[in-house]
Amino acid sequence: MENLIEVNGDTIDREHVCCAISDKKSAQAKKEWMKRCFPDGYQFWKANAQGKALIEFVPAENAWAPIHADGYLxxxxxxxxxxxxxxxxxxxxxxxxxxxxxxxGKKGLVAISADKKRPFLSDPAFYKKGGFRTADIAPPFFELLHLPFDENADIPKFRENAKRGTAAQQGVTVCYTDHCPWTAKYIPLLEKIAEERKASVCFQKINTKEEAQDAPSPFTTFSVYYNGIFVTNEIFSGKKFIGFLEEKGF
Structure with a gap:
């Protein structure tokens, strides 16, 4: 299809890079994150159309995800x-x-999805329709999908820290990166809500791919834990966060 364009270092400052947020301020953190990732082989492609469709990929060794998938994209x-x-x-x-x-010359493709269609994760049905298979699983519902180009290729795996699915901290912990403009928009709001309600919430920003690869959950863009147990990867709105805090007694 000819209607695909690449967003790279030469075009990023003038191109839109978000799926659903038009706020330029929220998208700027994502753009700065992308600029840091371009030297690692990161690519961003989108539809040149009225509407939004996009794909981002990077050599798996440089992924901001806790996986072992050397040689894959x-x-x-x-x-x-x-x-x-x-x-x-x-x-x-x-x-x-x-x-x-x-x-x-890669071994194939690898992606993180789930047991079914879930918020902020690509639909596993689409991947599997295209030939992807489940290579590994991690609690509570994450699946590592892969499409090998050679049946003898190594099978990717989640890192052990992701398969445990637990964080060390007690109380409420929110881990996030600048990968998604949604976090740039909502993290300040969640921090303000936590402060106003005097809720003890630890916000941990993941700043490097090494930190992301050591994360306790496969989805490093945004994950919430309570007393060390994974709760959700869905980026909270203010209303949902208040409901969650009230449920936990804050």
Whole structure:
């Protein structure tokens, strides 16, 4: 499909890079994160259309995710808006990713999804329709999917820290990165809510790929823990966060 464009170091300052947020301030943190990742082989492609469809990928060794998948190309984010659904954009973006991996001599593709369609994770049904298989699982519902180009290729795995699914801290802990503009928009709001309610919430920003690879959950963009146990990867709105705090007695 010709209607795909790459966002790179030369074009990033003028291109939109978010799936659903138009706020330029929230997207700026994502753009700065992308600029740091470009030297690691990170690529961002999107539909040149009225609507949003995008795919992000990087050599798995440089993924901001707790996986062992050396030699694979890691799909960091893959999203197609409803307005562009069933128009071939998802298929075209995945094909581009696969062709890029083949040209790079990669073993195949790898992505993090779940047991079913869940918020902020790509639909596993679409991946599996394209030939992806489950390589590994991590609690409570994460799946590591892979599409090997050779049946003898090594099978990717989650790192042990992700398979434990627990954090060391007690109380409420929110871990996040600048990978998604949603965190730039909502983390300040959640911090303000926690302060106003005098709730003891630890906000931990993941600043490097090494920290992300040591994370206690596969989804490093945003994860919430309570007394060390994973709660959700869904980025809280203010209303949902207040409900969560009240449920925990704050």
């Amino acid at each position: 890691f799909i960091d984010c893959f999203w197609v808006a409803g307005s562009l659904a069933k128009k071939g954009y998802g298929t075209a973006l995945l094909k581009l990713c696969s062709e890029t991996a083949a040209k790079m």
